[in-house]
Amino acid sequence: MIRHFLLLVLISLPLYAQEELNYPEVIYGPENIHASWVSHPDILGGEDRVVLFRNTFKVDNTSADFIINISADNHYFLYVNGKLVTHGPQLSDIQHYKYETLNLKNYLEKGENILAVKVINFGKRRFLGMQSIFTSLMVNGVTINAEQLNTTGKQGAWVCAIDDSYKANEVVWRGDKEKSIVGGFYANNPTDIIDLNAYPTGWELLDYNDTNWQKTEFFENASSMGGSIAYLLEPRNLPLLSWDEEQIGSIVKSSKSITTKFPVSDELKIPANTKTTFLIDQQYVTNGFPELLFSKGKNASIRIKYAENLFGPNNEKGDRNNLEGKQLLGYYDLIISNGKDAQKFIPNWMRTFRFIEFEIETKVQPLVLNSFKNYRSRTTIPSVAQFTSDNELYNQIFDICKRTIDICTQDYFLSDAYYETMQYVGDTKIQALIWQAMSGNTEHTKNAIRQFDHSRDSDGNILGAYPLRSTFIYPTYSLVWVDMIADYYNVSGDKEFIHTYKDGIVNTLAGFEKNMNELNLVNKTPYRYFIDWYTGPNNGSGTATKNDGENSAVVSLHYVHALQNAAMLFKEIGDNQTSLVYQNRAEEIKKSVYDLCFDMETNIFAERPDKTIYDQHTNIMAILTDAIHESEQRALLDKILNDKDLLQATYYYRFYLFEAIKKVGAPELFDVALKPWEKMIEDNMTTTLERFESIEKPTRSEVHPWSASPAYFYFNYLAGIQSVKNDFEEVRIAPAFGKLKTIIGSLPTSKGTIEFKLNRTKNKLSAEITLPITMAGNLSWQGTEIPLKKGKNVYDIKNEIK
Incomplete structure (x- = not known):
């Protein structure tokens, strides 16, 4: 790569x-x-x-x-x-x-x-x-x-x-018709059928x-x-989207000999009464509005198919750069030529692709393809963060994470760029933090939190995705909305923001409390407690069990997590009584989870009291909520990372795994948690996958922001850059490095860009840090705290090895 x-x-x-x-x-x-x-x-x-x-x-x-x-x-x-x-x-x-x-x-x-x-x-x-x-x-x-x-x-x-030239082309993913896509659920717009004979x-x-x-x-x-x-x-409360011209890649396969360099340069002439197919490889996944200019070819049909990847005989993907024996399966636009010069086609909605396949059938008149280019669509808020290390694999992972986040930040946060493009709460919690690291801007985050607030039903449920014309309810995502407010406050220090949503927090937590049973664990609900795309025999369509989440320890601990965040938020605005109520309730549930689900023989938490299901997720959340004593958290983390029999945290839930690693201060485990991303780089992916490959749940979306969390932790944990006051008015830089020795980059913030170059050799840190003039901070290394002045700071810190 x-x-x-x-x-x-x-x-x-x-x-x-x-x-x-x-x-x-x-x-x-x-x-x-x-x-x-x-x-x-x-x-x-x-x-x-x-x-x-x-x-x-x-x-x-x-x-x-x-x-x-x-x-x-x-x-x-x-x-x-x-x-x-x-x-x-x-x-x-x-x-x-x-x-x-x-x-x-x-x-x-x-x-x-x-x-x-x-x-x-x-x-x-x-x-x-x-x-x-x-x-x-x-x-x-x-x-x-x-x-x-x-x-x-x-x-x-x-x-x-x-x-009258337009007709919506349904993207078929269910029913008896031939399927247009691989992977099931499609919630994006239909594509276009355009007969230019009827176009004005x-x-x-x-x-x-x-x-x-x-x-x-x-x-x-x-x-x-x-x-x-x-x-x-x-x-409108966000800037307009970009409309940037982007060159489209070259033809890599064709049914007939093609000697021109269309669309990179030159025209492509298709003779009369001919069927022609050719495949274009963009080399990386992108999105936008592709524009085709063409001439002649009366009544010729031009089918333009788009896909993130190619599929092998059994719908396997493998190395994305290996095209042999693979085919493009994906949605398409269909255009009928009117035979005139200078015809133009631009789709009515954004397309996402790495590969584009043309299927052309001409009639009595030759067809000329004059040009083909893309108008790239993104938010126009600049995404300018940079990260480079001495480990090329980490650098490549950063690149694919950043590209994914950039593609999926439009005028709202997209859950993925191809199949659904919806703004989900659980996905957005992660994407918002990464986007803030990439841009230093929180406007998209505030917009998402507000839109989710608009979705609340009479039982206090936040809809799982919003805006929405359907009714997706995942009670765990209602809790994540509370966590998002805490995330925003922890960076911004904006107490007015808490006041804006405090009534909503109370309503949402009161609604979730109705799900709790006499064991202080969750009951079944009519809805789905989504946690992660588990794989294996206990796959419960996003929950760890097939019993609809009844008595789920991890779901109960997610409630604890939200209660703890709510307690912190209400304490910050001086409502100590409500804060104490939430903190006490969190302690009750934690005790029940420990008493009922902690296995004294294996020293790990089971997913439910019958101790038939064990997963990483419950134990990760136990660490994050202190359901197990702080002194035992590191040993628990080591155990679950080395036990392959546990249900594994996939890309989505590894955000919480990285948080647990940071919480216990175990940077050497970061590389272990990062291993699944190595496979993406091996397979020459240019964006991040939705979930692990498995027989039960084959990978689907290839532009999925919830899988881009390593890029956030590169800054927040490995480089150790965190806001400690009023959205980076004051900053703390405490490098953790993990397996890295050198970290170089720039982190945009609302107060300006932090430039940093960090290098460690054994117990020595060499640091070159440039802070904006509006920022103060401290550098922390192995117990040594050094004030950082505005502008350029150069330090060599050496501590004795104990």
Whole structure:
């Protein structure tokens, strides 16, 4: 594997550069929205349709700000004078429906201009995270000159047409039809079937003839009764997504001889009456909106298939760089050519891929593929953390972790980039911490915590994923939401944040308490206590047992963990009475777990009192909650890491394993816990897997942020950099190293970037640390504490070996 494959061919497109005006502070709130939601007269509601909207308007002064609010259901692309401005809205729910606020002045010309919007409804199989009421558009002029763009449905210049070229292509993963994907559950959007014979080419341009288009029809007011008849609008609270040009890799396999270097350079000509297949290898997994430009080829079919990996005869994956005997199995777009020059296809939703396969069948006219490139989609908050060590394997693991986190941080946290793309609580707890290390920014974290808070039901359950149009409830994830608030407070020191969510914490913990039985262990619930993707005969679909988690020690200890965090949070805001109630309840449950589940013969915890199931997870959580005395924790950790008969913690739960290693101060065990990631590097993976390979649960998602936790602990534990006051106003650096001897890197924070170079030889530490001018801190090494000054610090510390 080539080191530093993060250096990609990316070209920023200043032509499309645009900023969200309400980020980071709200300037244009919903109180000034006077427009209405509009639609096409022939739209019924939830069917898969694309509606095109146009408004031709005049501008006299191109130097004046021209500010609008815009939103749509399900998704929109905004063009001004043929140029793409952005797409949206930011993912949220009906009660907090987002709108973007944009200044369009740099796109305008004196005289006539055209604002064009494509609105897509993905239909009944739309993304499970996408809430919807009706296919509709809202545009509101903020500045006086932009009020002419207000959508009303009653008058004005807005016209619309249904794009009959589009049909949603369901990604089949269940039922009797042939499956489109390997691995089961798919919650992402359908893909596209586009017949360009029916496409109104040039509809987004000023000179397009729209005289036959219809006037828009009123759907609902955006502001009446607070907007409560339809969507409750609120401003976007994260920056717009990137639209960066990324070169797509070369053809590596084809059914016919291909001599050109398409798509890296040159065109590719496909003769008439020909079937052609070719495979492109991007060399690394990426995501975005691939753009195909092509010409001629009347009625030719172009099927573009996307996948993170290739599959062998038995759906095995193996070395991702070994293509022999493997095939691409994945979702696809299908385009029918209209035979004209300069045709363009860009999918209506983000695609994720390392491999792309074209299946082309031409008719009587040859087809010319002119170019193929990707517009990469990410949050535009910079991800700039760097890490290098003397161990190349660790460096490569960092690279694949960072790429995974970057791909999956859009305008919310994606659980994975291909199959589901939902924002799950358990996944997000881990991803948020890693993203904060990569960017030094907590806005995505705060957004996720707030959205999860919106999901709470009448029993106090936080939905397992949110935003959501379904009902996924994992009671353990409700507890993790409390843990997320504690994580954020531990970094930020923001007590107002605790006050914002204290009532929610009380409600959630009271709801979970109803699950507890007379043994002080958990009862069965109608829902699933997800813990990890266990493998082996006791796989319980995410729990360690097949008895629906009844009397589960690890679930009970997760409740303890949340109670302990809640006790800390309430103590911090001076509510000592509530804090004591939570702490006492945590102690009761810990004692019961120890008395009922600790096996005196093996000196490890069983997963339940009948002592028939033993796993690493229960013992990890026992260490993290002090369910076993601190003096015995190291021995317990050694034992569970060396006992292969225990149900093993997979990638997700190894976050908690790393936390336990850090808690007991055993950096030499970090490398043991890291072993599963070595297999990813061996197999030339460029992003991180969802779960361990097994017969029961073969690997599925290959871009899964919960598996990227090593990158967080590289900074937080091995380099030992931690905030101790007010989001890095004060920092403590206590290197642990593990098996490493040299650690070099940079860690962005809200107070600036910490640059560090750490080297150890036996009992000596050489440290070169540069702190931002707004930061103070201490360097700690084997009992020696040294104050760090602002700017550059150089120290050599030598302690006697005892």
